[in-house]
Amino acid sequence: MITFNGVTKRYADGTVAVDNLSLEVPTGEITVFVGPSGCGKTTSLRMINRMIDATGGQILLDGVDVKTIDPPTLRRGIGYVIQQAGLFPHRKIVDNVATVPYLLGWDKKKARARAMELLERVGLDLKMADRYPFQLSGGQQQRVGVARALAADPPVLLMDEPFSAVDPIVRASLQEELLRLQSELNKTIVFVTHDIDEAVKLGDRVAVLRVGGKLAQLADPATLLTRPADDFVREFLGRDRGIRRLSFVSGDGLRLRTDLTVPASAEVSSLRGTTEPWLVVVDEDNCPLGWIASKDLPESGTPADVELAPYGTFVKGRDSLRAALDATLLSPSGSAIAVDESGRVVGVAVREALDEELALVAGGVGGVDG
């Protein structure tokens, strides 16, 4: 656990970068520091590994004041990832990753073996190991940066806008990768970003800082979206807070109907007289093909002869209510198809089911956070 105890950073010219910051970064969680430029988020991060020294207050690492630890020793025990990766250009990738193990005096063979293991872990082709940093793309370099930070297996990881310099698609995949890694490693991570969407996506807890280095709010993402502490946080969070909050509600609560599917090979005559306005047409593997409106059923033949309406799906057990809601908007039927991980239909969430669930979520806002 990292504890900020009234931490202040005042520069010689009187500028206050961080003002009396007190918060706790729980072990094994991702805590995101987010805020506009000048809010002291990076300064706060860099005070943990003493790249900057605080001028007031204390930062405790598992109860030990970091000021009592010699900076290089402290830093070797803390993983550090920066925006431009900062790989050593004259060293091969494998040796870049092994930087801290070398410093800690591991023998070369062991350090390199560990480096290879980590390259694999962060999803890099092992062929990259013998290349130099300039031969890698920005996204690949950033993965190497993460591998390097993890090399000596530090319990704490500091990440300073690590994904800001890569394009949005690569950024999304790096974010997914970080969450996957974290689910395996359970590090105590402090992550700095100016991007509130990134903060909400990655953080177990999000600390919103305002200009002048004051803590505006510290909360889990769902609470942050539901109950911003003040106008500053509300404005910083931006639009669509309600919809975005649905990302944190599981879609599993949706009541599903299982009586709305028809095989593509069924005779339409057998469907006559149904009172349902829409039906899901599935193939022989029970995967969805599209929606068919019962009023448009032809005189004879099978649903396969008809042009089907588009559909949207969400994965039961994985996707959020937001994904389910999104799926309903992709189909004229106004219903979302629930599928399993392999894409087979497990049921249909009709509009009424969504209404019920959304009402529950909205109700939860008034009471205990849900």
Added chain:
Amino acid sequence: MNWVIDFFTNPDNWSGPDGIPTRLLEHLEFSGISLLLAMLIALPLGLWIGHTGKGALFAILSANAARALPTLGLLVLIVLLMGVGTIVPVLIPLVALAVPPILVNTYEGIRNVDPDLRDAAYGMGLRGGQVLGRVLVPTALPLIMLGLRVAAIQVVSTATVAAYVGLGGLGRFIVDGLATKDFPSTIGGAVLVALLALIVQLGFGLVQRFLVSPGVSQRLTIR
């Protein structure tokens, strides 16, 4: 052209205290010692200033002042003050000539290393000296080597001035040739100095290729 061939084919020019081998060795001695002394002064100073950022203004100003010194004038002055008993009088102006390019390039090389790289190195837990030795120097090496090469070529070509004050070196062929109107000797000496400078240039190129990481020179193709 025939003069030059005469000069190089005359067996008298290849032996004795006035011969090419002796003069070449003398020349290499002046140049080598001067360069070595200049490196001993300028490399540590350049590394220290580049790494700490202290004294940068002082270094640049004194380097520029040293550049403005006329080598021959300085040499004559020192000889007048010290006499010509040793080779020291010729070393001082040559060192003064070699220090500025080494100092400035070393300092600039270290100072211009990407600040993110420096940040990452400290952040990984390298100590100050390790950051300098393991990260900054290898990264700045092309520029540092450039400073050494420029200094070496300048020293090798300027060491001819030793002849003006009665010391040896390849300059003797030029100076004595002029004095006695022995133009083959003058031209031959000039050719020898030019060849030596060229060899020094090539030699530094080879050393650089060997010392600088392909990751820094980006000699490899991007796969």
